Amino acid sequence: MASKSNLSFETRAVNHPNPLVKRLFAIAERKQTNIVLSADLTTSKELLGIADSLGPYIAVLKTHIDILSDFNQDTIDGLVALSEKHDFLLFEDRKYIDIGNTVQKQYKGGVLKIHSWAHIVNASILAGEGIIQALDQTIREAGVQDRAILILAEMTSKGSLAIGEYTRASVEIARKYPDTVLGFVSTRELSKHSPNAPSTEDFVVFTTGVNISSKGDALGQQYQTPTTAMQGGSDFLIAGRGIYASADPIASVKEYQDAGWKAYKQRIATDKP
Ligand code: S5P
Numbered sequence: 461m462a463s464k465s466n467l468s469f470e471t472r473a474v475n476h477p478n479p480l481v482k483r484l485f486a487i488a489e490r491k492q493t494n495i496v497l498s499a500d501l502t503t504s505k506e507l508l509g510i511a512d513s514l515g516p517y518i519a520v521l522k523t524h525i526d527i528l529s530d531f532n533q534d535t536i537d538g539l540v541a542l543s544e545k546h547d548f549l550l551f552e553d554r555k556y557i558d559i560g561n562t563v564q565k566q567y568k569g570g571v572l573k574i575h576s577w578a579h580i581v582n583a584s585i586l587a588g589e590g591i592i593q594a595l596d597q598t599i600r601e602a603g604v605q606d607r608a609i610l611i612l613a614e615m616t617s618k619g620s621l622a623i624g625e626y627t628r629a630s631v632e633i634a635r636k637y638p639d640t641v642l643g644f645v646s647t648r649e650l651s652k653h654s655p656n657a658p659s660t661e662d663f664v665v666f667t668t669g670v671n672i673s674s675k676g677d678a679l680g681q682q683y684q685t686p687t688t689a690m691q692g693g694s695d696f697l698i699a700g701r702g703i704y705a706s707a708d709p710i711a712s713v714k715e716y717q718d719a720g721w722k723a724y725k726q727r728i729a730t731d732k733p
Pocket residue numbers: 498500524553614615616617645668669670671681698699700701702
């Protein structure tokens with residue numbers, strides 16, 4: 461049994477080998493939040509505005525940097541400054557999916573230079589292990605301590621094919637890169653009952669498709685609540701429109717923060733390994 465989800469972030473941070481995970485858990489405990497704001501805004505002004513106003517209540521800001529109509533270096537400088545001001549990590553939801561050689565160029569270069577500013581990126585293993593090898597290599601070559609990868613092991617959209625063997629392979633590949641793969645984007649904890657899990661293993665689970673008041677959208681998105689996500693073994697809750705598109709985003713982010721933190725506290729108080 462390798463589930464660590466019954467332990468507090470503080471305890472997990474002590475034993476975790478990855479410095480970025482230690483930092484993430486420390487941020488969560490310090491700010492008492494496990495909310496990842498999916499800030500899918502389309503102008504730099506809106507993105508930086510929401511990051512500044514909601515920054516105090518979140519652990520991570522997730523971006524889709526390629527949806528900005530006016531992306532430029534000031535956008536990046538602004539995001540980095542706000543991540544320091546409000547003590548949150550930056551997660552670029554790039555969902556890399558190509559051969560390793562191409563992905564290295566997409567990660568390091570282009571106009572977006574994602575490696576230079578995003579603490580966390582995610583990738584699909586549809587194309588095989590080479591993609592993780594490529595991202596891992598780039599992170600190692602740069603020699604920085606604060607870059608890591610999440611494997612997109614499941615998806616929330618209706619009819620998703622990221623299931624079964626694909627999801628199992630995601631876990632197997634993650635195990636081979638313990639220094640740079642910190643966990644998964646998935647709807648639930650994946651490695652809990654896995655017979656091959658080493659006892660030290662502690663993947664971090666980021667769960668998207670989280671919304672308190674909606675079940676889904678017209679384009680196939682499917683939601684669960686903060687409470688069900690946490691009961692399923694999630695560690696960090698990714699929420700977008702439920703927060704930024706509400707009438708009062710500050711009130712909403714506080715509501716998600718309270719729900720997520722309460723469910724986390726309940727889990728560590730009651731769950732048994
Ligand atoms: O399976 C997934 C994986 C991701 S990263 N389903 C998702 O919805 N996402 C992302 O989470 C999606 O790209 C979007 O940025 C966010 C969900 O936004 P919301 O507005 O539906 O909460």
